[in-house]
Amino acid sequence: MLDLELLRSFVSVVEAGGFTRAGERVHRTQSTVSQQIKRLEEDIGQPLLHRNGKDVTPTEAGEKLLSYARRLLSLAEEARDVVARPAEEGAIRLGIPEDFAAYRLAKLLAAFARSHPTLRLDVRADQSICLKRDLDRGELDLALFKRVAGEKGGIAVWPERVHWVTSKHHPCDIGSGSVPLIGFPAGCLYRARAIHALESAGRSWHMAYTSSSLAGIQAAVAAGMGLSIMSEMAIQTDHRVLTGREGFKPIEKTEVALMASPNASPATLRLADRLAEFCDEVQAKAA
Numbered sequence: 001m002l003d004l005e006l007l008r009s010f011v012s013v014v015e016a017g018g019f020t021r022a023g024e025r026v027h028r029t030q031s032t033v034s035q036q037i038k039r040l041e042e043d044i045g046q047p048l049l050h051r052n053g054k055d056v057t058p059t060e061a062g063e064k065l066l067s068y069a070r071r072l073l074s075l076a077e078e079a080r081d082v083v084a085r086p087a088e089e090g091a092i093r094l095g096i097p098e099d100f101a102a103y104r105l106a107k108l109l110a111a112f113a114r115s116h117p118t119l120r121l122d123v124r125a126d127q128s129i130c131l132k133r134d135l136d137r138g139e140l141d142l143a144l145f146k147r148v149a150g151e152k153g154g155i156a157v158w159p160e161r162v163h164w165v166t167s168k169h170h171p172c173d174i175g176s177g178s179v180p181l182i183g184f185p186a187g188c189l190y191r192a193r194a195i196h197a198l199e200s201a202g203r204s205w206h207m208a209y210t211s212s213s214l215a216g217i218q219a220a221v222a223a224g225m226g227l228s229i230m231s232e233m234a235i236q237t238d239h240r241v242l243t244g245r246e247g248f249k250p251i252e253k254t255e256v257a258l259m260a261s262p263n264a265s266p267a268t269l270r271l272a273d274r275l276a277e278f279c280d281e282v283q284a285k286a287a
Contacts, residue, residue, distance in 0.1 A: 095131035170224025180208035180226030
């Protein structure tokens, strides 16, 4: 049986081109490396290196052994990693806003799950107020949610672009009377921002359609049941963005925050890095 330590020294000598440099790589003295090569040659039964002063090159037998040695060392490292790895990496409980769930994030999460086959992902799309509450309670390990701009805490934070929208084909009459609003149930940041903006402008309003589903809100707006505010990624082709000249300025001072529990696992932090990269890309495309 070939000794892996001897093979490691042999590969190092060939790659470094000498015993001294190889010794530095494997943290051995020159004489120790030289003795290891001699032992390997005795095991093989023929010389493996041409020695020309300080320079060495592999013999024909050495060249043949080199590829096998590299493969054996690689397999040994792989076996060590597999055996040392826990049988189960555990689970990550992730919370995300519904508009993010429908915006290519599912592909990212699926790819992350495939690259961590022993890890279980538990993903929940919900209102941001619920995600923040459950993260604080310890019921989530990682959460991406909307909040008022300037709040403290978070692995990363991104300013959010939020607009008033109406139906492209069946726009509401917004010139007078009570403004029909479409939104999530009470407690939603967007709903509170919309109501505050209307009341600050001295306009009356009423809830025309309330839904806990983003798809329901998008459909109600497209059908012309009322106005809503949405992030740019949630606006669809059958929606039209209202402008400041129409009396509906973009909603400001909201942001997306990525937060993890205080005792987040290494796997959770790796996923947090992927989510941060995703949000950076979304911001860059929207800019």
